[in-house]
Amino acid sequence: MTATDTPTTVSWPPGLPRSLEYPTVPVGSVLRAAVRRWGDRTAFVEEDVALTFTELGRRAHAVANWLADHGIGRGDVVAVHAPNCRQYPAVYYGILLAGATFSPTNPLLPAPELAAQLTDCGARVLVTWDQVLPFVRGALSSTPVETVVVTGPAHTTDFAARATTEPGDVDLADLLAADPTDRHLDAAVDPAGDLAHLAYTGGTTGVSKGVELTHRNVVTNVLQSGCWVSGSVPELDEAGDVTLRQVLGPEEQPTRLGEARMVTIAPWFHAMGVIGYLNGLVMAGTTSVIHMRFDPVRYLEDAVRYRVTGFGGAPPVFVALLQVPGIETADLSQVRGISSGAAPLPVPLIDRLKALLPDAVIGEGYGLTEVTMQATGNPAFRSGTRKAGTVGVPIFDTEITIRPLGGGDPLPTGERGEVCIRGPQVMRGYWRRPQATAKSIDADGWFHTGDVGVLDEDGFLSIVDRTKDMLLYKGYNVFPRELEEHLFAVPGVAGAAVVGRPDTEAGELPVAYVVRRDDDAGAALTRESVMAAVNEHVTPYKRLRDVVFIDAIPVSAAGKVLKRELAERERATTSA
Missing domain, CATH: 3.40.50.12780 (ANL, N-terminal domain)
Structure with a gap:
């Protein structure tokens, strides 16, 4: 089913076609056009230090040329293990301009999960953050990583600064200072067949899987x-x-x-x-x-x-x-x-x-x-x-x-x-x-x-x-999001998430984790008042069976609620 317009519903942008024409180009084409079009406009700024589109293009090509000069290109995977920072866009585009595949990793991944992801994707190069380097070092011995490129806070304000490295590491400053000319290294890329991204999913629900995304x-x-x-x-x-x-x-x-x-x-x-x-x-x-x-x-x-x-x-x-x-x-x-x-x-x-x-x-x-x-x-x-x-x-x-x-x-x-x-x-x-x-x-x-x-x-x-979030109460399907909508409507509730509490008779009991707002309405909330406010709006089998007040709902770096952590807490409490 696709969207349709009725006299009272206008969902489609006026003058735009339902189908677009997608040129057969590699991702690097996005950057090239932006550099040409936007030039000296500021693309990124961090800590009051600007990066123009023109300089972004030069730095990205420098990274691409350094990688190519060191044998990294089409079919090779480069993993990036860093937070958002001013140097990140140049690294990202540089990898793709070299014809290689970008594999992003959460900089907060535990060492075993980082090692597993690097091994699964077959990364030859890892770009990592100097502040977590000691932690990362222990995860690398069993992976195919050959080259460790180190960046850090110093580079966010000065691309020529030196990061904290150890013998054998490469400083990202060397990549950013390489030949900035466009060698069109990605000319051989097959946009339909070559991978641009090898991204991993499953961070909130279980074992991560690599997702193959072509150019x-x-x-x-x-x-x-x-x-x-x-x-x-x-x-x-x-x-x-x-x-x-x-x-x-x-x-x-x-x-x-x-x-x-x-x-x-x-x-x-x-x-x-x-x-x-x-x-x-x-x-x-x-x-x-x-x-x-x-x-x-x-x-x-x-x-x-x-x-x-x-x-x-x-x-x-x-x-x-x-x-x-x-x-x-x-x-x-x-x-x-x-x-x-x-x-x-x-x-x-x-x-x-x-x-x-x-x-x-x-x-x-x-x-x-x-x-x-x-x-x-x-x-x-x-x-x-x-x-x-x-x-x-x-x-x-x-x-x-x-x-x-x-x-x-x-x-x-x-x-x-x-x-x-x-x-x-x-x-x-x-x-x-x-x-x-x-x-x-x-x-x-x-x-x-x-x-x-x-x-x-x-x-x-x-x-x-999510089907994985759905609860089963005495054989009935209970969808947490419906209860969460009612929770957010309760005065004084700043955040909320509903998970299942294991129960030998019912299967799972709907339990709400609630963050109080920092005001009088939040201070007045009680377990009983929250349950009453929600349960009057739902059928009996969907009713909340408990409310737990916490300081913050756990979320991933991408902003998704980590219900897995709350569910594990419920299982641990029940077992105890």
Whole structure:
């Protein structure tokens, strides 16, 4: 099913086609066009030190040439184990310009998991952070890594500075200072067949699997998401590199290409970060203020200072921002868009954001690493219909169906089941896991997400829950997200997550973990009052059986709630 327009529902950007033309180019083409188009405009800034598009291009080609001169190219994997920083974009594009494959790793991965990922992807080079180098060293002995490139805080302000290294390591400063000319090393890349990204998933639910994303996958989804957000179509510049032509006028899309400013916190080792908040922003000529870690007070300060035009992140980011003292009076008058992903926004949270920023369009979307990044989005143009509680409609060239959880033909409109996606952004498969690939992608090309959702009559998708998060209470399916929506509507609740507590008679009991807001309403919350407020809205088998107050809901660096940690806590408590 694809989105349709009714007299009261306008979901498609006016003047834009349903299908885009995706040029057959490698990912490096995105950077080349951006350097040519945006030149001396600031691409990234960190600690008040700017990096222009022109310098980004030179530094990226320097990294590519150093890698090529040291035997790294097409078919080789380079793993990057670092937080967001000013040098990261040059490393990312340098790897791809060399024809190699980028494999991002969470810099907080425990040593055994890091070793497992490096071994599984066959990384020959590891770019890592000097502050975790002693920890990393112990994980490398059993991996295929041949070269360790070290970077650190010193490089964020001075690319010529020296990182803290040990004998045998390579300082990233050497790569950044190499020959900056464009040797077109990626000319031999096959966009349809060669891997651009080898990204790993499963960080919140279990064993990670490598996701194979070709250059075509990445370029396609950067264009799908970029055109959807900005009201544009793909275009080739005079040199044949890919850029955007904005079709929507300022009355529908007031933020113009080459004028946007954002604080960037979405981690670049995550799909949403590297596609939307690295490639997407580079293509659009956006100035990105880099924050290595999320500090809501500092985020707000820089949002005001740099007069940002948009906010972006996962729901926990907005929960934290809304609690910053003084946000109601902060000058956020330039903000015209709010982009949310990684997990659905609770409707009460949307209402609070609308009250704070009435002129901003809230563009909630949905996707997974297995579909490169994005599959659906609420309309980003001003006259579009946005349905709170949904993640929008399928974007360009993307189809969504809802299938029975046990398998079968598509379900009718309005019935919940497994979300299945088909489109040019769907991964090639799981790295060296043919059985897992065959289980996830059927013979007709539909990727089975494991998410539970429902499509309405206008093609808007609502995510009900993850199949892995679903609870079984006396044989009934209980979806935590429904309870979490009610929890966020309780005055005084700042954060919430629902998991199952093992029970010999019932199977699993719905239990809420709740963070109190730092105000009178939060202080007044009790176990009994929260349970009563939620349970009056749900049928008996869905009722909360307990409420546990905690200081913070555990989340991944990508902003996803780590329900696994809460579920393990429940299992441990029950066993004890």
